[in-house]
Amino acid sequence: MTRRDLTLHLGLIAGLFALHFLLPAYHHGVFARVMVLAVYAIGYNIAFGYTGLLSLGHAMFFGAGMYGVGLASYHFAIPALPAWIIGLGCGALLALVVGLLALRTEGVSFMIVTLMFAQAAYLVILYYSEYTRGDDGLVIPGDMRAIGSWDLSDEGTRYLLAWALFSIALMLSLWLVRHPFGRVLVALRENEERARLLGYDTGGRKLAALVISGTISAAAGGAYATMFGYVGASFAGVQYSIFALLWVLLGGAGTVLGPFVGVLFMTYLNDVASGVTEAYMLIAGVVLVLLTLFAPQGIVGEIRRRFWKDLP
Template identity: 65%
Template sequence: MRALALHLGLLAVLLALHFALPAYHHGNVARVMVLASYAIGYNLLFGYAGLLSLGHALFFAAGMYGAGLLVQHGGVGAGTAVLAGTAAAAMVSAAMALVALRTRGVAFMIVTLMFAQAGFLTILQFSDWTGGDEGFVLPQAGRMLWGNDLSTPDARYLAALALFAACLLGSLALARAPFGRVLVAIRENEERARMLGYDTQGHKRAAMILSGTISGAAGAAYAILFGYVGASFAEVQYSILPLLWVLLGGAGTVLGPFIGALFMFYLIDLASGVTSAYMLIAGVALVGLTLYAPQGLMGEVRRRMWRGLP
């Protein structure tokens, strides 16, 4: 109950901020919530199952383009587009799981990276449809949901909050469920989990598909809420960013992805206002956190203050 109260309290704070934040931060927090949902999907595979993927940009982009192309060329509505983008990411993650999970360790990282690069090059190849490097802007008519214009700040923020709430509470439920506990057992000692009778390969496959589906839902929501679909979201950096967010916030913690995404977003935002070499400041901060908080921010809270923090 304490854990549930903590996570519901965070959602209540975010809802209250909707009425209090100035326009600039209102838009930033909405963006952070969508990106944090993406990081929650990544955390499921990396933080709980212990599988380090460098190909999650493919899932994010599959959701983004699955939704965006239907709106741009098919004239469908926002709700149908998000569902289609999520389904596209689920199918892509299932296909990747069949191949990538035949490998382990560094080989798994390389295979997932190659899948992501193939997806990026495919987007560039079919530039007549995808817009290539430039991408495309979604028409406002395609960003309507049940009569609500998701391009407006209020509707965008509340939709981002709804997505984040679903991902956060779903992650909390999974962390406490037998499935989540088996993933942790696989992460800690896969051979022992297999000896205890668990289908470790099946659990990892399910984790990868669920992780890709959540990431794809975030990509589809990003396209609809912010009105842009571009190849830059399929590049390697969008596979590295969720890894950084999860490491900073605390891998294997439910709140870690949000804390890491929020910290990293505002660190870069504030540093860029001070110097053009803002990545140097961000890099120094990241090195410091790695040295003095190796388990991430929420990981250190769990280690020092609350052992039962999920």
């Protein structure tokens, strides 16, 4: 990890901290949500961007973290921090089980299998509506949304917690991709057969990458539930898996900053477009097609290709 890497990523973290004191109320709330969803995208990027595992089921890990927190808080009155740890464990365990089964396949087959697992998880949520409340979702009680004296329903506290979680995930991602383990993941993405011939346990590395990816995604889901007080089945649906893929592609797959840039760009694109017309998704679609045509490697990926060759 070079000094320039640290300067860039710590600079972003410092800039987001400064924005806590500068942003107006509306954008303050938007940035808190962006940072939490960026953690989800960072988790997805480890599997897809660095390891080459194209998953259409990552929403089940996000949902596992979310429902781990929601069910623990709503039905058992478990406080926010222990509930979040439960959500984290649920996501990690689910990623391990799914990985052991889905990684028996590869390529398009892997994508389809993860999609099927995600749909099964979504249907389980709907089936056990007595506990999950199905499409209506769960509203987490206010007294369960606190860590000690920190009230997570307070906008300032929520922003700082989102910032702390994003900062940890970002620096963990940077450390991982600069570590030899991360370089092996890139080798798997580029040529798995060659990596196997060099003596690497490709199956074990891919499983580890998927578990790390799922755990980070679950951390984001649990944090989202705690911070915003709502748990809904739609967050575990296929649509949210596609969102993660879209965010990573827009920002730049296989770049550390790409997930954050992709979430930020997509959030404000929809926000601005919805203020122009009710058919805002049409505008968003046109912009995304243009971006795909003229920046196929994503925003940060194009910056790396054109100006900064060793940008992580």
